[in-house]
Amino acid sequence: MADTPPPAMPTLADLQHWTWLLGRAQQMMIEQGFDAMRARDPVLPAIPGLTDPETLARTRDFWTDSLTLWQRLLIPQAEPVVETPAQARDKRFKDPRWRENPLFDWIRQSYFLFSDQMLAQVEAVQGVDDKQREQMRFAARGFLDAVSPSNFPATNPEVLEKTLETGGQNLLKGLQNMLADLAKGQLTHTDSTAFEVGRNLAMTPGKVVHRTDLYELIQYAPATENVLATPLVIFPPWINRFYILDLTPEKSFIRWAVEQGITVFLVSWRSADASMKDVVWDDYIAAQIEAIELIRAGLDVPAVHTIGYCVAGTTLAATLAILAARGEADTVKSATFFTAQVDFKNAGELLHFVADDQLALLKTLTTDGFLDGRYMASVFNQLRGRDLIWNYVTNNYLLGKDYAPFDLLHWNGDTTNLPATWHLRYLLDLYRDNLLVEPGALSALGVPIDLGRVETPAYIQAGREDHIAPPESVWVMTRHFKGETRFVLAGSGHIAGVVNPPSAGKYQYWRNADSVSSLAEFIAGAVETKGSWWPDWIAWLRDHGAETVAATGPRQPGEGSLPVLDDAPGRYVRAR
Template sequence: MAHDVADMMSSLFQAQGEGVATIMGKMMPAAGATEAEKIVHWAQVAGRMQSIWTDFQVEQIGQAAAPNSHLSDPVRWIATVEAVLRQLPLADPDVQAGLWNEVLDLIGTVMGQYGLGPRASEQSAGDDPALPLADRRFADPRWRRQPVFALLHQVYLLLSRQVTALAESVEGMEPGKKAQLIFATNILLDALSPANFPLTNPVALDKAGETQGDSLVRGFEHLVSDLRKRQLTHTAPGAFVIGENIATTPGKVILETPLYQLIQYTPTTDKVLKTPLLIFPPWINRFYILDLNAKKSFVRWAVEQGVSVFMVSWKSADATLADVTWDDYIQAQMDCIDTVCTRLAVPATHTIGYCVAGTTLAATLAVMARKGTADKVASGTFFTAQVDFEEAGDLKNFIDDQQIDAIGRLATDGYIDGRYMAATFNILRGNDLIWSTVQKNYLLGEAYPAFDLLHWNGDVTNLPARWHRDYLRDLYRDNRMVVPDSLQACGEPIDLRRIHTPCYIQAGREDHIAPTHSVWKLTRYLQGPWTFLLAGSGHIAGVVNPPSSDKYGYWTNDDAPRSLAEFQSGAVAHPGSWWPHWIGWIRSLDAQTVPARGKRRPGGRGDRVIEDAPGRYVATR
């Protein structure tokens, strides 16, 4: 074995030298440049980057430490890595021997593909050799052209799979802690990918050579800019302006409180359904996820279907909202329901609750049932909303006593900077929302795309610290919402079994934030009629899927299934958007229409309004 290893290492070093020489050959300022000119050129590139960094450091002198500055503290990250590794059986001699043998076998196989080492006879001819392990992060052919980079990413993939398997095999650990270990292991492994570092990424090295170092400088400028604002940038700055090219559906702000603004949209049809629609978006995000642009806007589409649409725009928390609790959000929802009913002189309104606002909508319906006012809500639609948090997905990995306390310490003046929540959700899809950005925008220096969905994703909202703590503790950690009368709001105990309101429950088939099986559990508690629909895609694209896109599809089951498995086994697949199915359900409850006049048209004659949609609150940072 020692002889085989020596042969492979000798071949590898030779191939590495040839590969590096090929790449470095591109890193010349001009054809025929002298050695001195090359040195001067790359010294200038390094100097430009040093100047950028020096300017940034000077800016930071005298500034108070940012609340989240510990996130970039290497000592803390190293401690986190060590804590994860200590829980894995990596010190076991049998485990080490097994890993070593698999790595050696893989090295021999990969080297053989390039005509190197003792397995050279097994090589496959061509510039794109077949390698044992595949991953989309390494799909670019440059990862296979040079044996050094082929071997680098192949060994990384092998070790990643083996270390993940070790985490999954740990015994004697409480299930929640084990899930946290597996989750933390995967985060660590994703971060250590050779694709994330300039000297181990052949695509980045190639780009640096082609641009004579300009890509490195641009990427470094992007990095420093993000350090300056302490948030990843995903879209081109200035590409989107609220009210100009996003959140553009015409309407008026008809009510404003310290916690929210209420928007009413202008009808585009002569007649509208008598029963209006009131939408509660999640307060952890901006409401315009449902009004991104004319083609994607659920709001605009609903208006075009002849629906009188109202939308709540929550205010991003500041010190004035430090004492806000769950009661305030539930009371706000009830107040909005009353406002809509009174304004349009109707007995009831349809409602939609998206994500956490759907959780609160369920509590609101339970409270209204206790108060005897549930008839003010004609229906409740739940977009990817959970009430039973026993199996609430990867976010559960952030919820234990230690982490709740840590989150509490992040609060400033009674609120939590929304960048923390943005970072949390980005981590859940690290390769898509963090490391792809690192590779494209930092290592390759690429320009940011103009992508409205990613712009919304980075448009963060601050959270009231007290309510956020209670939400994590009482719902995610202790799952008290499904325990009758365990929680109360507005002076009333909450019992979801009192809800008789007709409900429409939408779940995303690939939702990693509110998993399908968790969303389904709402059906266990409702006493009234309900319809469950499974949409293609995930937490955002599964909801924002207009008919014009003709994507994803959805599944229904009209046979009153008693479990998710039963629903899925008898589900009927439908192409395209589920929105028409929803509006059909709404009309089945009450198809009566009225003329779109009077206060159905906000801001008309004699109607006092506050300002044009989308209002000021959505722009408050």
């Protein structure tokens, strides 16, 4: 018997036809089924999310868009799918093969289509309040970031090519990277050997002039012959190491401030351990007041300028309210707030982590009296999962790339432990219950806190793209203080929006000299200035005290009543 010839392979036109036919048949069955249900029972109500007209319309659109993608895959010269601007600049798919190869282009476009449909379904869910819907959005975005085809070897063209090119060595190296991260309980973002505190980070010259069980006070050496008569004390957040403000010399805010002729002091907080289980907010407020008094006495000055960054800015606001209640407001000449909040009503995505189940989990993680800083690092990574989690899964686990040196990411991974009692109260009293803006609802050091008593001139900086302290939430601070305020909206986010030296020539900032009642009104009338906002801040600071003195005597660390205990950056920033 003669060999039977193999069946002819279907043409692209055949594949396109049968794909369309099957898709159309399934769509007709779905629509006919719903019509039949209503025909049997004309009063049968629509089921939200299943048989309501909006869901049916989305179903038809999904099928239509899916078939368009199939057509483009099977017939490359077919009409291309129009991308949104966000899809076009999505860094996960920057490799040209995601567009040039029909199969991977189809995978990419299918993912976008699925993502759009899932997010649209979240918006269509009925019977939920705004808070629940935002939680659903956050969960959906997190899920979609996780299932991106760029995160899997078989659906990422760059990973496939690398695997073939190296004979799979990239996957072995990636596995080694992943096992190392699992062992230390933290995702690695940068080369851990590239930076070291005191070697190429936190290099601004200075001395530790005071130490307690909670903090060290650092005085930096002057770099000019004369300095402003009023010194400055900086309160960084205790959830991070202070050297975010003293990175490499060219990025250091502290070095720059010293070079502008300011006597700079800084509080370096101690990373918590079991001995700090009873530390509460009162202790941090007392530390701020003590630092202010030490500087006033040590330099024999009537007042100081202050800066509070993030949670330390929240605490500084409470400190100012207490000083005002005590009749001691004049000990602080000005207060600057970097991305700080006092009103947490619209505090952004961190509000998703103060639900009852999250707080219950937190209690199980703090049995030793402190919260391991790796937990907070994980939370912040989740807020930018695409950039801080999945980007590194792809690059370091799948492609097996070497970690690149990056000082900011080194700092980001240098975690700090938190006192358990105070951290929980912070989440409950401020984030969940928003008590700080209710006069007298909170007290510290035996004094009711009323932000409406604060008349200290305030410079309030926010980041336009801040995902930790959203600009709307920061701007509201201007409505709670009684005194003069100057609001500045900086380009970028919670870190890069702050750490933006003038020499870098990056980003921009906006100011609006008019009296406005909302952030939207501020933005509508704001004037944009290219570059760093730091020069605007130093000009404002000098407007609140331009008098200078010689940088001698107590302006030199160790030459006054404050003793030298250690060289900067001190012990606490190095403790792990």
